[in-house]
Amino acid sequence: MAAAAALRCNPRPSAAVALRGAAAAPQVGNEAAFELLVGATEPCLRGRRRGAGIRCQRSAAASAVVVEKKSRAVEPAREGANAGHTESELTVVMKFGGSSVASAERMREVADLILSFPEERPVIVLSAMGKTTNKLLMAGEKAVGCGATNVSELDELTFIKELHFGTIDQLGLDRSIVSGLSDELEQLLKGIAMMKELTLRTRDYLVSFGECMSTRIFAALLNKLGVKARQYDAFEIGFITTDDFTNADILEATYPAIAKRLHGDWVTGPAIPIVTGFLGKGWKTGAITTLGRGGSDLTATTIGKALGLREIQVWKDVDGVLTCDPNIHPNAKPVPYLTFDEAAELAYFGAQVLHPQSMRPAREGDIPVRVKNSYNRRAPGTLITKARDMSKTVLTSIVLKSNITMLDIVSTRMLGQYGFLAKVFSIFEDLGISVDCVATSEVSISLTLDPSKLWSRELIKQANELDHVIEELEKIAVVHLLQHRSIISLIGNVQRSSLILEKAFNVLRTNGVNVQMISQGASKVNISLVVHDSEAKQCVQALHSAFFESGFLPEVNDILQDDSVAHSNGTVYRH
Ligand SMILES: Nc1ncnc2c1ncn2[C@@H]1O[C@H](COP(=O)(O)OP(=O)(O)O)[C@@H](O)[C@H]1O
Ligand SMILES: N[C@@H](CC(=O)OP(=O)(O)O)C(=O)O
Structure with a gap:
């Protein structure tokens, strides 16, 4: 082995990294912001360092990457706690869902949000803008029956074009960023119309245009603001999946492949990676696959594990994981802490806020996940870790x-x-x-x-x-x-x-x-x-009121408190 590159993450929180003279968060457009975010370029291949996390070792001879997993202490990650990271290392992954990047205004907001964490060197994962994925699917369904000559007039296609070109215009970017993709999309819809068929494989190819366009626009925006960014299509950088179109699983080979690519590019020419969420490449077919609806969360946690990052952040339009779906009960409240098991169960059993498989890589890599609100940055959100104190937890x-x-x-x-x-x-x-x-x-x-x-x-x-x-x-x-x-x-x-x-x-x-x-x-x-x-919705509403709004839980907590005190005194044991 000629040389080894180490990617590692030290979860030890400490005082925030000094901002090299910058006291306040830099404004968008400030050249200094890029300096702070990207840091100085360090030699590409560094010696392997001791520490916790996932270490990625590059073998020059075989050009292979070996991922070693080491145990790491479970400690809630803290913003600005990058003491263990050198500037050659990416520190966090930040995923922004469709609602966070639904318009030009929102994209500006998200850029500003990213720049408000100058101590971070983030990987950004983006979903398609707003409801683009639904519109693409609807366009595909309609194309099956509308005839090739009518495809250009489809409302959904018009909507998608107007949304993306309109956003580009408002941001002062060049339309050529997505014009090729837009033409390709129209061609694809014509193909569907001619074939009068929309297979699952074609469906995945069709929806991939959403993430491919949003990431290109956002990367161009950051570059325009003077913050170097590099766009990546997940299916080109090693997201290898099963060939189960519309619901593909990520294969193990993905981790070393994306670590090698993202880290390698970062150390040779630092630029914030902007990665398409939700997409992969089927290992047998080589075709574009998707990870199931909401799959960008899984893209983010996969990158977090692959690079051994300090924290995975998923930015949504709610103040974290809530006590129930806010569409069912408006009094739903944020849940401050969850374990990976709780979050996985919650997602699997229907909470739309997280993708059902997304906790797996985070749990395996033992990387804390923070669910935050891009519309309300100050809200603390939900922190998901391997373990938490459950002694007072009931529901x-x-x-x-x-x-x-x-x-x-x-x-x-x-x-x-x-x-x-x-x-x-x-x-x-x-x-x-x-x-x-x-x-x-x-x-x-x-x-x-x-x-x-x-x-x-x-x-x-x-x-x-x-x-x-x-x-x-x-x-x-x-x-x-x-x-x-x-x-x-x-x-x-x-x-x-x-x-x-x-x-x-x-x-x-x-x-x-x-x-x-x-x-x-x-x-x-x-x-x-x-x-x-x-009866279901009414049941959830009644249960929510009874458990979370009637003083029941504080009451129970008092009993549990008494119990634990009494039990520790060895006098009463009441359960
Ligand atoms: N228990 C829950 N906690 C938070 N949000 C929930 C919950 N159940 C359902 N939701 C819904 O999930 C939405 C956020 O998930 P999603 O739409 O996938 O976000 P994004 O597209 O930003 O990733 C919220 O707007 C909310 O309506
Ligand atoms: N755009 C895809 C993937 C995704 O994760 O979206 P969101 O982050 O907006 O839920 C979907 O709508 O399913």
């Missing part, structure tokens, strides 16, 4: 996942038959269908099916496919298909399940709601209740 958040399908499966064999559960689950495995919640007895199983998986496999659209599942199951059981159900997930401390369930059932009984299935399972943080869709 953290309530999540709703609607329109799920539930199956009641009762064995036709005699009681005591072994292998029933195995047979049922092998049918789901064969059909590649993922199951959310399960409740079992010796001869019956109730389970719910993941709607997103069903959707992506188009099983719901093609009812006969779901019939096929039932046909297979009916060989061994009597099956009842129950549609239009909802899962209400109570995310919190399952150690206190009796307390949570006592309160929850009280609320549900008062509201005349019958719970159709309960699943607590092995999860330490989630109790799931299945109710009918028509």
